[in-house]
Every structure is written in structure tokens, then in C-alpha cells.
Amino acid sequence: MKVLAIARNTFREALRDKALYVLVVFSLVLVVSTRILSPLALGEGVKITKDVGLSSLSFFGILAIIVMGAGLVHKEIDRKTILVILSKPVARHEFILGKFLGMADALVTLVVLMLITLQAILLLSGKGPDLPVLKAGFLTFIELLVMTSIAVLFSSFSTTALSAVFTFAFYVVGHLSSDLLLFAARLPSSFARQVCQFMYYVIPDLELFNVRAVVVHGGDVPTDRLLAATAYGLLYTLGVLVLAAVVFSRKDFK
Amino acid sequence: MPDLNVRQEILRHRGNAVRAAESAAETPHPEAVEPVRESLGERRVVVRAVNLGKVFASSFTARKKWAVRGLNLEVFEKEVFGFLGPNGAGKTTTIKLLLGLLRPTYGTIEIFGTGPANPASRAQVGFLPENPSFYDYLKLGEFLRLCAALSGLRKRRDVERRVAEALFVSGLIEHEDVQMRKFSKGMLQRAGLAQALINNPRLLILDEPMSGLDPVGRKEFRDSIVRARENGMTVFFSSHIIADVELLCDRVAIINNGQLEKAGPIGELVQEDVKSVEVVAKDVTENAVLQLEPFVEERRNVGDAVVLRLRDDRATTLVLGTLASHGARILSVTPHKETLESVFVRQVTRASLSHAAEGAEAPGGGGRTKRGL
Numbered sequence: 001m002k003v004l005a006i007a008r009n010t011f012r013e014a015l016r017d018k019a020l021y022v023l024v025v026f027s028l029v030l031v032v033s034t035r036i037l038s039p040l041a042l043g044e045g046v047k048i049t050k051d052v053g054l055s056s057l058s059f060f061g062i063l064a065i066i067v068m069g070a071g072l073v074h075k076e077i078d079r080k081t082i083l084v085i086l087s088k089p090v091a092r093h094e095f096i097l098g099k100f101l102g103m104a105d106a107l108v109t110l111v112v113l114m115l116i117t118l119q120a121i122l123l124l125s126g127k128g129p130d131l132p133v134l135k136a137g138f139l140t141f142i143e144l145l146v147m148t149s150i151a152v153l154f155s156s157f158s159t160t161a162l163s164a165v166f167t168f169a170f171y172v173v174g175h176l177s178s179d180l181l182l183f184a185a186r187l188p189s190s191f192a193r194q195v196c197q198f199m200y201y202v203i204p205d206l207e208l209f210n211v212r213a214v215v216v217h218g219g220d221v222p223t224d225r226l227l228a229a230t231a232y233g234l235l236y237t238l239g240v241l242v243l244a245a246v247v248f249s250r251k252d253f254k
Numbered sequence: 255m256p257d258l259n260v261r262q263e264i265l266r267h268r269g270n271a272v273r274a275a276e277s278a279a280e281t282p283h284p285e286a287v288e289p290v291r292e293s294l295g296e297r298r299v300v301v302r303a304v305n306l307g308k309v310f311a312s313s314f315t316a317r318k319k320w321a322v323r324g325l326n327l328e329v330f331e332k333e334v335f336g337f338l339g340p341n342g343a344g345k346t347t348t349i350k351l352l353l354g355l356l357r358p359t360y361g362t363i364e365i366f367g368t369g370p371a372n373p374a375s376r377a378q379v380g381f382l383p384e385n386p387s388f389y390d391y392l393k394l395g396e397f398l399r400l401c402a403a404l405s406g407l408r409k410r411r412d413v414e415r416r417v418a419e420a421l422f423v424s425g426l427i428e429h430e431d432v433q434m435r436k437f438s439k440g441m442l443q444r445a446g447l448a449q450a451l452i453n454n455p456r457l458l459i460l461d462e463p464m465s466g467l468d469p470v471g472r473k474e475f476r477d478s479i480v481r482a483r484e485n486g487m488t489v490f491f492s493s494h495i496i497a498d499v500e501l502l503c504d505r506v507a508i509i510n511n512g513q514l515e516k517a518g519p520i521g522e523l524v525q526e527d528v529k530s531v532e533v534v535a536k537d538v539t540e541n542a543v544l545q546l547e548p549f550v551e552e553r554r555n556v557g558d559a560v561v562l563r564l565r566d567d568r569a570t571t572l573v574l575g576t577l578a579s580h581g582a583r584i585l586s587v588t589p590h591k592e593t594l595e596s597v598f599v600r601q602v603t604r605a606s607l608s609h610a611a612e613g614a615e616a617p618g619g620g621g622r623t624k625r626g627l
Contacts, residue, residue, distance in 0.1 A: 012396070080383060083386075252356045
């Protein structure tokens with residue numbers, strides 16, 4: 001109940017923040033523009049629409065997390081609103097969970113709006129509705145949840161700017177992390193191999209959520225891939241949130 | 255150096271104190287003017303802090319600063335407790351420790367018998383932070399409903415009733431649908447009171463509630479505190495404004511440099527007996543002055559009036575009678591008592607001097623277990 005109240009408030013803040021609207025409008029314009037440009041694409045218009053649509057979902061999602069999520073917790077500390085919230089009978093982990101759910105709620109709005117637009121364009125082109133695109137969109141949403149939890153973790157102990165940088169760094173590294181395993185296999189020293197493997201398990205493997213290449217070319221997402229990636233994403237998110245709650249509950253508010 | 259700061263502090267607030275006393279004199283609120291001094295008897299302890307200590311350590315320089323050290327505090331049910339100290343004395347730190355916003359380095363705290371680490375200890379507590387700031391994108395009504403939900407109110411009807419009551423008490427009914435970014439300082443403070451009262455708390459903790467308010471705002475806030483006490487709440491408030499504390503509180507604690515200097519009912523801290531009496535009169539003959547010589551400590555002429563300072567208040571009647579029989583006109587008779595202000599100044603300056611002497615590094619008192627250093 002208290003968690004939901006905090007989540008609702010966070011969502012409301014996101015809605016009243018102009019940044020979210022800018023991101024939504026931008027991404028929608030981008031998707032729609034692919035339709036207008038499709039005559040130039042020599043019959044590949046639908047592929048371009050799908051590709052740009054799904055990519056911009058990921059891109060604008062992570063942008064929203066960096067713009068809003070990175071300050072999620074720290075802004076409350078900075079503005080001292082945290083004093084009002086935590087002086088009520090609210091546990092620290094409830095606050096963290098509420099903040100995460102509120103941001104997730106804002107991301108749901110973004111993702112749903114994007115997917116509806118994308119499907120509408122595909123319908124207009126006579127290629128829809130496209131179920132694999134929805135599955136790919138869903139996996140992107142799980143990826144955004146992972147990134148939100150990371151943003152909440154960083155935001156709970158560092159400043160807004162720093163956590164924005166850290167979160168973005170994790171996003172970039174997360175998309176390359178499967179290379180770490182390949183890299184590890186070629187290393188001569190077993191210690192270095194273990195370090196690389198350890199890094200791989202700490203850093204999220206965001207490429208697991210990327211099924212765009214298959215979907216754009218008309219393929220379907222295998223159900224086991226969908227389930228495995230979802231389970232991985234949710235478990236990773238849970239783990240990071242627990243860590244964030246532990247860090248946050250030890251914090252002093254001077 | 256701290257000595258000097260404290261003096262400046264007090265000089266600055268002396269002006270405020272005079273203004274507050276004036277505005278209080280204009281308003282016939284017997285409760286506010288005359289603090290009720292009941293016997294403490296067997297009243298329940300609401301807040302108990304034992305040997306509380308908090309050190310702030312900088313992670314870069316390894317320098318430690320003791321914000322609170324060896325603080326013992328008891329607040330009883332249904333009293334107004336004033337927490338008095340100069341800026342930087344540790345008032346806000348203590349309050350944050352009570353609310354679980356800071357974790358004590360050592361010592362124990364109980365609020366209604368529960369430690370602050372348990373959120374349930376705050377179920378019956380309302381808190382107004384110093385210079386509060388709220389979500390400026392929210393309307394006041396939305397904010398209060400959020401606070402009601404966070405206080406554990408579930409039923410819509412309960413929430414609406416509490417919100418309406420808080421709006422009424424804080425005098426903000428017509429601002430329910432206004433975004434809080436448009437609020438003035440005084441309105442924010444009242445909104446802060448409204449959110450503190452949203453759960454109808456048994457303990458109200460106010461951190462510097464009157465700082466930065468205009469005289470009217472301060473008067474209104476004092477009335478709110480009196481009303482809260484009349485409704486059976488315990489009020490704990492910190493202030494560096496002595497007049498407010500003197501007007502409102504049953505008991506007072508003076509804190510300086512993180513240590514409790516003095517605590518007790520105002521009546522015990524301030525000696526009630528009159529120290530001297532000042533009589534101002536006109537048309538005083540030399541003869542009368544000669545006759546009164548043994549009772550008068552000091553004699554001054556101010557314009558065509560004479561100011562006589564008497565050694566003993568028991569001589570007042572005699573002096574007045576003698577003056578009257580010599581045809582003098584009495585302009586005023588002023589008994590001088592010790593004020594809380596003079597007690598405060600004495601405590602704070604004495605403490606600063608001794609702290610300066612012993613050096614600021616020593617945490618004071620042995621035998622404490624220090625955790626988390």
C-alpha cells in the first residue's frame with residue numbers, strides 16, 4: 001500500500017516532467033517518419049520501420065532512465081523531501097521498491113505507446129499485426145527494467161550526474177558483456193579468465209534481450225529464449241533492488 | 255571563538271524575543287502566555303534517549319565531528335518540550351536520530367518503547383523538518399493524500415477525513431488545489447504542519463518551526479502548538495528563539511556542542527524570586543531621597559524623572575509609601591526576574607569557555623562503546 005503510494009507519486013512526477021513528453025514525442029515522430037521515407041527504401045520500408053521502431057524503443061527508454069531514473073532517489077535526498085517520507089512509518093526498502101515501480105510504470109507507458117504506434121504503422125502497410133515485434137518490444141521492456149534497477153542502485157548512494165554516467169556505462173558494457181566470455185576463453189592466465197568470468201556475471205548481459213535482428217527479417221522469437229531472457233532479467237533486477245535496499249537502509253540523511 | 259558566535263547569536267535573537275513578547279502581549283491567549291506547570295507525577299515517557307552519541311566522519315580526511323555526545327533525554331506524555339540551543343548545537347541531529355533518519359554511533363532511543371530502526375515507532379509521530387521542502391509539482395491535496403497513505407491510512411473515507419481536518423487546522427482549505435511550488439514560506443510551513451498532523455499523532459516533533467516566519471505566522475504557529483497540546487498531543491520542538499520556548503514549554507532542555515547543559519521545568523531552571531525592583535517617579539524631593547537611602551542601590555535621573563533601583567523587593571511597599579507621602583508621582587514599578595534568556599546565555603557561554611579550554615577533539619566521558627567509527 002505504502003509502496004504503491006510512493007510508486008504513484010513517482011509516476012506522477014514523471015508525467016509532470018516535460019522530459020518524458022519530449023522523449024515520447026520524439027520517438028513517435030521517428031517511427032512515423034520511417035513510413036514517410038519508405039518509398040526511398042526500395043521495398044525494404046517495413047523492415048526499416050520495425051528496426052527503427054524497436055531500436056528507438058531501447059534508445060529512448062534508456063534515455064528516459066538516464067534523464068529521470070538517475071535522479072530518482074538522489075533528488076529526494078537533495079530536496080530533503082526524503083525527510084518527510086521516511087519520518088512516516090515507511091521502511092527504507094519500501095521507498096526503494098516504490099521508486100522503482102513508479103519509474104517502471106512510466107516506462108510501461110512509453111513502451112506501450114511506442115508499440116501501439118508501431119503496430120498501427122505496420123497495419124497501415126498491410127503487414128500487421130506483427131506478434132514477434134510485440135515479443136521483441138517486451139524483451140526490450142525487461143532490459144529497461146534491468147537498467148532502471150541499476151539506476152536506482154547508483155542513485156541511492158551517488159549524485160544524479162554520477163549515477164547517470166554509471167548507468168550509461170553499464171548500458172554500453174552490458175551490450176558487450178558476452179564478448180567478455182569469448183575474451184576469457186583466449187586468455188592464457190587462469191586468474192584473468194576467472195576475473196573476466198566474474199565480470200560477466202556481475203554485469204548484465206543485455207544482448208540476451210536483443211532479438212531485433214531476427215524479428216526485423218520476419219523471424220519469430222523462440223519461446224524458450226523469451227522465457228529464459230525474461231527470467232534472467234527479472235532475477236537480475238530483483239538482485240540489484242535488494243542490493244539497493246541494503247545500501248539505502250544503511251544511509252544517514254544529514 | 256564559539257563564545258563570540260554565541261553572543262552574536264543571542265544578540266540577534268534578543269530583538270526577535272522582544273518582538274515575540276510584544277505580539278504575545280497583544281493576544282489574550284492565557285494558555286500561551288502562562289505555561290501550565292503540572293507535576294510530572296507518573297506520566298508516561300514518550301521519548302527516551304540514553305547516552306546518545308553521533309559522530310560524523312568524513313571519509314576523505316578522517317576528521318571526526320561529534321554532533322551529539324552522551325545525550326540523555328526524556329519527554330513525557332502530553333507535555334510541550336522545548337529543545338533550546340544555538341545554531342549547530344546538535345538539535346537537528348538529535349531529532350533525526352529520534353526519527354531514524356540517522357543511525358546513532360552509540361546509545362539507545364525509544365519512541366513509545368520502540369527503537370527508531372523499526373518504522374512502526376513512527377506510526378504515531380508527526381514531524382515537521384526545518385525549512386521543509388515538498389514535491390513542488392504536487393497540489394497540496396495530492397501531497398496530503400500521499401502522506402496519509404504513507405502513514406498507513408487505507409480507507410478512502412479515513413483519508414478524506416484526515417485531509418480535511420489537516421487542511422482546516424493549518425488554515426489552507428482554499429489552497430487544496432494549488433501546486434505547492436506557488437506557496438510562500440509561511441504557507442509551506444503550514445503545509446508542513448498539515449502533513450505532520452495527517453495521522454493524528456500522539457507525538458509531534460517540530461524542528462525550528464518558527465524560524466523564518468513573520469510575527470503573524472509565528473503567532474499562528476504558537477497557537478497551533480497550544481492547540482495540539484490541548485488535543486492531548488506531546489509536542490517536542492527545537493528552537494533557538496528563547497521567547498517561543500519560554501511562552502510554550504512545560505519543560506526545557508538546553509543543548510550546546512552536542513551535550514545537554516541543563517534540563518527541567520522552566521520554573522526550576524529559572525529562579526522565580528525577584529532579584530531587584532526598579533521604581534520610576536517624578537517630583538521626588540531631596541528629603542524623600544535621603545529618607546530612602548538605605549533601601550536604594552542605585553539612583554539615576556532620566557529627564558525630570560528619577561529611577562531608583564531597590565536592593566530588595568520586600569522594601570517596595572515602604573518605598574512607595576514614603577514617595578507617596580512626599581507628594582511624588584509614581585510612573586512605574588518593575589520587578590526584575592531572572593529570565594530563561596539569561597539562564598541560556600550563562601549556560602551556553604560557560605560551556606563554550608570550558609569546551610575551548612579542554613579542546614574540541616575529546617569526545618567526553620569515558621566508558622562508552624563506540625560503534626561504526
